Amino acid sequence: MEENLTYLLDGGGFEDMLVGDMSPTSNSSAAYEYRFFYPELDISCDLENIPAFSSTFLPVLYSLLFVAGLVGNALVIWILTVFKKVRAMTDVYLLNLAISDLLFVFSLPFLVQYSIVSQWTFGNAMCKIISSAYFIGFYSSTFFITIMSFDRYLAIVRSVYALQVRTTAYGVITSLVLWAIAILASTPDLIFFQETNNNNWTKCTPHYPDSNNGWKTFSNFEVNVLGWLIPVSVLIFCYHSILKNLQKCHTQNKYKAMKLVFVVVIVFFLFWTPVNIVIFLDSLRNMYIIDDCQTSQKLDLAMEVAEVLSFIHCCLNPIIYAFVGEKFKKHLREAFRRYAHFLLICKDYRIFNGHSLDRHSSLQATSSQSSFVGSVL
Incomplete structure (x- = not known):
């Protein structure tokens, strides 16, 4: 997975060992012709459109997403800490979600430069820091979306029990545990990512023990399970229970709340499912179940599109979880x-x-x- 989410990390030019070996056909980084080799299958494949797409469109997209993600999440943190104050469990989770998204988009300025020149110029230490920050932000953002859904479930469906557990102290403890899990899940990236130089072509890539595809496949499935399967299961359970409970209510805000539930679930599916599907397919490529050139080309281009969708979701989180609330909008207007x-x-x-x-x-x-x-x- 590191290779694929490395693709997320650099917009397609970051990973130089998607399946086997990849090398430029020209010494110039501007010559966007690459050949992927599958030694065990004796297959070579030209994927010249992927780097060209990365250098042309991704810098603009990443720049726009960085500005949107920075402004939106910084506003959430500003309102919560200066005006609203962090007084409830929901505020704790919302603050941590904004921090997670900021950490997630922190890599974007580096990826803009990386996509343009197709070279890693920031050194080995920054290679490890940026890759780790990306994955920690990726996991923690998903975790806090999941725990916020469970928090809503407690508040609406288990309201009596929620009075005992929905406290600021429990929110802080839960947040620390989730950050610890996110950091632990990202540890392989800190260990394996390093700066390398091959034929005057500097890259920031993961290097596994003995070039073992088992580590790559394990990392892919780790993202699929921790970053999609478990969160989606929790979201479906929580919001299904919430909708059943809301149907019994007769308040004016009933349909507004139900609409928000559908927005949260649909947006999560829309922006996170594609990247997880592509990562799963890449696991099949690592195991040589997918082994033809044309499919590999489509898979790499799909990763480009799925990567952009995942970053867009982090820009939408402030709107979905903060700005739609009446109290939050009141504090925003006051600010x-x-x-x-x-x-x-x-x-x-x-x-x-x-x-x-x-x-x-x-x-x-x-x-x-x-x-x-x-x-x-």
């Missing part, structure tokens, strides 16, 4: 009002220093600034 008020005061203060205001208006500005600072402190 922007305070920020706009602050900018207005700063503008008036500059005009005051330029002697463009009379004494009366400047006193008003000074007074309002003092009251604003007092309210913030």
